[in-house]
Amino acid sequence: MFKNEIRLKYKELRRSLSENQIEELSLAIANEVLLLPIWEKTYFHIYLPIEEQKEVNTEYILHLLSGKDKEICISKSDFETRKMTSILLTDSTKIKKNNYNIPEPVDGIEVPSNKIEVVFIPLLAFDKKGNRVGYGKGFYDKFLAECHPITIKIGLSFFEPEELISDVTTSDIQLNYCVTPNKVFKF
Numbered sequence: 001m002f003k004n005e006i007r008l009k010y011k012e013l014r015r016s017l018s019e020n021q022i023e024e025l026s027l028a029i030a031n032e033v034l035l036l037p038i039w040e041k042t043y044f045h046i047y048l049p050i051e052e053q054k055e056v057n058t059e060y061i062l063h064l065l066s067g068k069d070k071e072i073c074i075s076k077s078d079f080e081t082r083k084m085t086s087i088l089l090t091d092s093t094k095i096k097k098n099n100y101n102i103p104e105p106v107d108g109i110e111v112p113s114n115k116i117e118v119v120f121i122p123l124l125a126f127d128k129k130g131n132r133v134g135y136g137k138g139f140y141d142k143f144l145a146e147c148h149p150i151t152i153k154i155g156l157s158f159f160e161p162e163e164l165i166s167d168v169t170t171s172d173i174q175l176n177y178c179v180t181p182n183k184v185f186k187f
Contacts, residue, residue, distance in 0.1 A: 002166050003167055010133070014124075017158065022057060023057060026056050026057035029181055032179045032184050033061055035184055041152070043070075044065050045075065045116045045119040046062060046120040047074070047075065048074055050101050050102055061120060062089075071111070072089040073087060073111045075087070075143070076105055077098065082137060082138055082139055083142060085110055086111040087109065087110060088109040093105050114147060115148075117148075117151060118151065118154065121154065121175065125159065126165075127165045128161045130175040130176070132178070141171050141173050153174070153177075154178070155179070156178070157178055175187055
């Protein structure tokens with residue numbers, strides 16, 4: 001299946017989810033995240049969900065990371081350069097939605113991309129080889145290319161994998177894991 005077809009299919013599947021389903025599935029995903037071999041790491045990058053897109057609610061994972069005293073970074077996006085900056089999440093971090101309804105830090109301490117050890121990645125779909133389909137703007141591919149090569153890349157998905165994404169390019173960066181409500185896929 002091609003990325004454009006996959007985007008349409010999974011946006012429609014997400015639209016069919018109720019708020020209760022999103023919360024239940026997001027909690028199940030957070031419980032699966034506990035099984036990952038990542039807890040000795042320190043610097044974690046996580047996205048804040050775009051509610052209007054019915055993304056996985058990462059609040060449960062944020063609580064896990066906070067409870068384990070991890071350094072948590074969230075991103076601020078520059079839509080002109082398509083570049084993401086990692087900002088350290090602290091008790092005083094102010095969050096505001098940008099023009100695309102993405103919750104972002106207003107300001108804060110920037111953490112260099114090469115210091116990030118684990119990245120939780122939003123996606124629409126993924127395949128059995130660890131390829132992913134996002135919204136098509138390339139923010140995460142660009143960001144992940146700046147991270148250290150051994151940074152652990154974890155997708156979060158409400159749905160099971162597609163067999164194959166047909167039009168993967170060399171600039172597409174593969175996942176190490178994808179966590180669904182019922183299973184952790186390792187690539």
